[in-house]
Amino acid sequence: MSRRPYVLLSCATSIDGYIDDASEQRLLLSNEDDLDRVDAVRASCDAILVGAATVRRDNPRLLVRSPTRQAERVAAGRPASPTKVTLTAQGDLDPAARFFTAGDPTRLVYCASGALEKTQERVGRLATVIDAGDPVDPAWLLTDLAARGVARLMVEGGGTVHAQFLTAGLADELHLVVAPFFVGDGRAPRFVGEGHFPWHPGRRAHLVEARQIGDVVLLRYALSDRFGEA
Numbered sequence: 001m002s003r004r005p006y007v008l009l010s011c012a013t014s015i016d017g018y019i020d021d022a023s024e025q026r027l028l029l030s031n032e033d034d035l036d037r038v039d040a041v042r043a044s045c046d047a048i049l050v051g052a053a054t055v056r057r058d059n060p061r062l063l064v065r066s067p068t069r070q071a072e073r074v075a076a077g078r079p080a081s082p083t084k085v086t087l088t089a090q091g092d093l094d095p096a097a098r099f100f101t102a103g104d105p106t107r108l109v110y111c112a113s114g115a116l117e118k119t120q121e122r123v124g125r126l127a128t129v130i131d132a133g134d135p136v137d138p139a140w141l142l143t144d145l146a147a148r149g150v151a152r153l154m155v156e157g158g159g160t161v162h163a164q165f166l167t168a169g170l171a172d173e174l175h176l177v178v179a180p181f182f183v184g185d186g187r188a189p190r191f192v193g194e195g196h197f198p199w200h201p202g203r204r205a206h207l208v209e210a211r212q213i214g215d216v217v218l219l220r221y222a223l224s225d226r227f228g229e230a
Contacts, residue, residue: 005140005153006226008173009162010038012216018099019159019182026058028180034213037068041175043069045082045154047145050099052088059155061102062178081105083150087136087161087228091115093123096173100126108148110141138164163192174205174221177213199223
């Protein structure tokens with residue numbers, strides 16, 4: 001059996017832990033210098049994963065933006081951008097979303113067994129649709145990604161997906177960027193909700209870096225003994 005991929009979680013929050021506000025517009029938490037850092041991290045990975053809610057709400061492209069980094073990947077025999085991955089419980093994915101239309105990397109959709117037929121009908125011509133159990137099992141998903149050659153996975157959210165990987169103890173590294181403002185709206189989504197996390201007052205996560213990037217701060221945490229190996 002292939003070893004599971006190295007899993008790096010990436011998230012930006014407000015000071016009070018929100019990843020967005022409650023408006024229809026996407027809240028910009030980062031800045032250009034940090035977005036370029038994120039682009040470099042993307043370029044170092046084999047796949048990028050977001051949940052279906054993030055596909056619907058943020059409509060991300062999930063591509064490497066820098067032409068130089070794209071060229072370096074191609075020169076190394078890799079696609080210009082990593083494989084795109086999403087997971088869905090209901091199959092409510094829009095085939096016109098940029099996840100499916102932007103760029104030409106491989107696209108994988110892991111769906112709950114009960115939504116398999118619906119998901120195949122909606123996006124089966126645009127992506128590989130995979131039955132991932134009911135509910136979707138992130139550990140099984142990682143095993144499947146490893147079998148597909150993914151050694152390094154970047155998880156970009158949202159909060160529910162981050163919580164799934166964290167509570168299951170499947171994260172090796174966390175990049176948490178804190179923006180210099182508050183959201184203060186209980187209707188808005190937070191980084192993670194309630195759950196039983198492996199890191200608690202009796203077992204603290206190991207902070208390996210704190211770096212100011214313009215007006216935001218990057219906190220890098222080692223979450224497993226695999227930190228830095230990939």
